[in-house]
Amino acid sequence: VKTQFADLILPLAIPGLFTYRVPAVLNGKVMVGQRVIVAFGTGNRRYTALIKKLHEQPPAAYEAKYIEELLDDHPIVNEQQLQLWDWITNYYLATPGDVMNAALPGALKLAGETKVMLKQGYEQARDDLNDREYLIVEALEVGVALQMSEIADVLGIKGVQPYIKSLLEKEVIVVLEEVKEKYKPKKVTYVGLTEEAKNEEVLKAHFTTLEKAPKQLEVLMAFLQMDAENKHTGKVNKLQLLKRVGATATTLNQLVKKSVLCYEEEEVGRIPVFSGTCTDVKTLNDQQQEALKAIEQNFASKDVVLLHGVTSSGKTEVYIHLIEKALAAGEQVLYLLPEIALTTQIIQRLQRHFGDRVGVYHSKFNQNERVEVWRNVLDFKPGGDNRFQLVLGARSALFLPFSKLGLVIVDEEHENTFKQYDPAPRYHARDTATVLAAIHGTKVLLGSATPSIESAWNAQQGKYGLVKMEQRYGGVQMPEICCADIADDTKKKKMKGHFSPLLLEMMTEALENKEQVILFQNRRGYAPILLCETCGNSPQCVNCDVSLTYHKYSGKLVCHYCNYAINMTSVCPSCQSTTLNLKGFGTEKLEEELAIYFPEARRARMDLDTTRSKNAYQNIIYDFEQGEVDVLVGTQMVTKGLDFDKVAVVGILNADNMLNFPDFRSFERSFQLMSQVAGRAGRKQKRGKVIIQAYNPNHSIIRNVIDYDYQAMYSSEILERRNFHYPPFYRLIAFTLRHKDREQLDESVVSFGKLLKAGFGNRVLGPHTPVISRIRNYYHRDFLLKVERKASLKVVRQKIHEIITEFESDKQHRSTRLKVDVDPY
């Protein structure tokens, strides 16, 4: 038998794979896609690695280490996934380890904890120890094994390694390499009759003896009753039983002690089983019917179809029909949504049709729940009755172990949250989804009311199919949008706080009619900055190059980049004068002004600060839905996933704010955001109103929003993009250099710039100092590379690799951090 070798992906940001030797006992048992435990690096730390390739070539240049343990009987990652991982690694210039880290749920990556404990007979070496070694021994004498970090705490220093090494040599301690399974199955305790009590005579006898213990008798009776209700399965949920009787576990334990009842544990899923009944899919109206037909026709010749349908045109119902067909064909479906649009509303709607076949996967799920979804998707059997055959998820759901995808839907396709910023791999879920679909030989449907310029362009070029839905469902009218000129209102002193007379009037009317209002302000906090009128200074973050933002509820000035915070002050820190003034405003301030002008209205605020806890977001939406709230103030979050019937007015407080954002996408994004919030207004009975407040009401984008003219926005943007070499005509790759020392950074920037320009000439823009030039004490500089869309990506990638290698080979730049972002958003 030949010795096997395995090329492994390690969960680290190191390029390439590592070859390990398969021990004889595992020969023939190992498979690609299984997890193994290996020692890696000088410290022999244990990692969970994944088998990428098996072969029989012993490495020539080094002696391979052995695989220590095989964790899975069957692969947990399939061939299609590995193909996708490869594509992401290459396209986004990431490492295999980066991709593995993004793809595998944390609980599947076992933590190798190095612990130490005292060795038998350590006392002999006791006199031979220095102070620190003695301290370690003393700490260990308590009897528990300690982690390296715990020992560091005991000593109060960082580098404990030398002492550990010395203690090992003196044979005072031993090292334990503990690899812990992180996933813990959830268990439920059931109660059943013991074998002897199943005999009727014995049970009768128990009844007699228990007459003196009425509470126990009551529990036993309840057990028998519940068992009968359960159709005599012989087991009853312990907690339910206790709840029914109002007894404590002590009573039940007595019965167990008397061998009447016994406990048994059973593993259960954490994800609740859908218990409602499924309803049939709804009949589609004419527009939906046509759209469905058009999508299917397009799928015959195109891999991707863009469904451009106005807000509440009934896109979801079209999706449901397509999903139905794919599921009926025994295939899996992936339905991607931006995180914030994944509300109970949409989940319940799909569950109503597809019941238990719906699975959900997003970032608010804990690690154990994620593993359960993963395993369920992995266990998919074509043609079987499968849980999680349809997965509704945020971008990371792309990485689930699908084996037979029949359809991928990317809803709200234009959303920039589909792009992962940090950490690597910096992938775009929409673009990755098209690759995933291709691997599975299936189709992608992109949906949006305001498609991204890229997708619209692809559709126009015939690369994607295009299907439109232009009417709102049920004949609901589009809201009337008007603009308030707040420059003029300010000049004439007609503004009340940040409210224009027009907005105030509309809100008053709506509230009088018991209708609801949504206010959109794309900035959280109370006021962005505190400005000193005397010296012009404003309190800055000590770690980042930004002004601190005032948060009234906490009485603090907070940095939105690193969370550094100081107490609010009434004295200028730089000139000691008391002429401090708050400039600009955020959601919190808006909510407060609301209390002044609409004291009667019930208010709620929805932004990052109010939705940190798991259910906060759902609760706010629920309250608003139930009419418990009259005015909802929020950031971007209010633009998504909300379908309300009573919203009469939507106010956009400061449109210029987003239009002036220094980014080539700011017009596109402003159009999308404004159109999306506007879509929240006016449902069944009445035409809604949208007020856009702006200093420049004649801005072309605002006009486009008012006229519902996507096409005009698209045309002018396409022109700009073509002229100034932006996507979709050019591919962008952003490079960011970071360093704690500004001079070192500048030196690196010069060298890197030279290399980049030597390779790509005038396609390189920069160096450029970002708006926030320092974050968490690191200074930043950017370069932007624009390459022609038709240029060979392989060649570009190769060149970039060479440039980076050359740059990093110069020791001078060792401590400069370089980040590469392909298709930055």
Next chain:
DNA sequence: AGCACGCCGACT
């Protein structure tokens, strides 16, 4: 990423 090795400043 994380660990070891090696070279320089502040304490006994």
Next chain:
DNA sequence: GTCGGCGTGCTC
């Protein structure tokens, strides 16, 4: 003198 800081190189 040494302890402990951090820059540099390597990991199958």
